[in-house]
Structure formats: structure tokens, C-alpha cells
Amino acid sequence: MFQNKKQSTLVYSTDHGTMCTSCKRPIADCICGQKNKPKNDGIIRIERQTKGRKGKGVSLISGLPLEGEELKKLAKILKAKCGTGGTIKDGVIEIQGDHRQNLKIELEKIGYKVKLAGG
Structure with a gap:
């Protein structure tokens, strides 16, 4: 009888979590560098959100290619320009x-x- 031996691609393992699709290792042990690729397209998106905030709106700025102290400095500058508070999450x-x-x-x-996202 003919058997179709199609090779499966492991995407998730209960032992290791998410697997890299290129080197077939857990994301934490990835050696091919796929996990280090930028997740954004170079465009900063600004959107307004009220969901889960009891009707109070916030402006969300995502897609920034900054991390750590640089991101904190930019947030501080933007909060001062708007004359309001804010935070950094993820x-x-x-x-x-x-x-x-x-x-x-x-x-x-x-x-x-920069693009204005959402309504």
C-alpha cells in the first residue's frame, strides 16, 4: 500500500513551548537568529484606546525601534509635550x-x- 510520508513541522512543544520554524529548536535556544528579526515595519503607529479603562482614553504609540532607557527618555519627552502622564507597557x-x-x-x-491607526 502507498504511504504518504509528509514530514511534519513542529511549531509548539509542551516541553519547550514555541519552536523556531527555521532551526527547529525552542525559541530560547534558537541559533539561526530568526527570533532577533525586527517585529515592526519601520512605521510608528499611534492609536486611541478606551477598552478596559473605564471610558478614559489613552494614546498608544507602538512600533518604536527603541528599548530600555532610550524608550523611557522618549516617553518622558512626549509626556512633557502633552502635559500629561503616561507609562510604558511591553x-x-x-x-x-x-x-x-x-x-x-x-x-x-x-x-x-508616523501613521494614525484606528478610528
């Missing part, structure tokens, strides 16, 4: 209130390509 800057237009202008002055 690499996304959250600025209290709807300041999308002001944020877009400030980020474009720095040299970033």
Missing part, C-alpha cells in the same frame, strides 16, 4: 488622553514615519 508608550495629533507632530520632528 514596549508600547501609553499617554493619557487623546493627543494623537500632537504626538504625530513631535515624532515626525524627531524623524520617524
Whole structure:
């Protein structure tokens, strides 16, 4: 009888979690560098969100190619320009209130390509 021996590609293992599709190792032990590729397309997106915030809106800035202290410094500058508070969560800057237009202008002055996302 004919058997189709198609090789399967392991994507997730209960022992190791998510697997790299290129080198077939756990993401933590990846040797091919696939996990280090940039996750963004070079465009900074600014959106307004109220979900889970009891109706209070925030402006979310995502897609920044910055990490750590550089991201904190930029967040501090943007909060000062808007005259409001904010925070950083998972690499996304959250600025209290709807300041999308002001944020877009400030980020474009720095040299970033910016899009207003959402409604």
C-alpha cells in the first residue's frame, strides 16, 4: 500500500513551548537568529484606546525601534509635550488622553514615519 510520508513541522512543544520554524529548536535556544528579526515595519503607529479603562482614553504609540532607557527618555519627552502622564507597557508608550495629533507632530520632528491607526 502507498504511504504518504509528509514530514511534519513542529511549531509548539509542551516541553519547550514555541519552536523556531527555521532551526527547529525552542525559541530560547534558537541559533539561526530568526527570533532577533525586527517585529515592526519601520512605521510608528499611534492609536486611541478606551477598552478596559473605564471610558478614559489613552494614546498608544507602538512600533518604536527603541528599548530600555532610550524608550523611557522618549516617553518622558512626549509626556512633557502633552502635559500629561503616561507609562510604558511591553514596549508600547501609553499617554493619557487623546493627543494623537500632537504626538504625530513631535515624532515626525524627531524623524520617524508616523501613521494614525484606528478610528
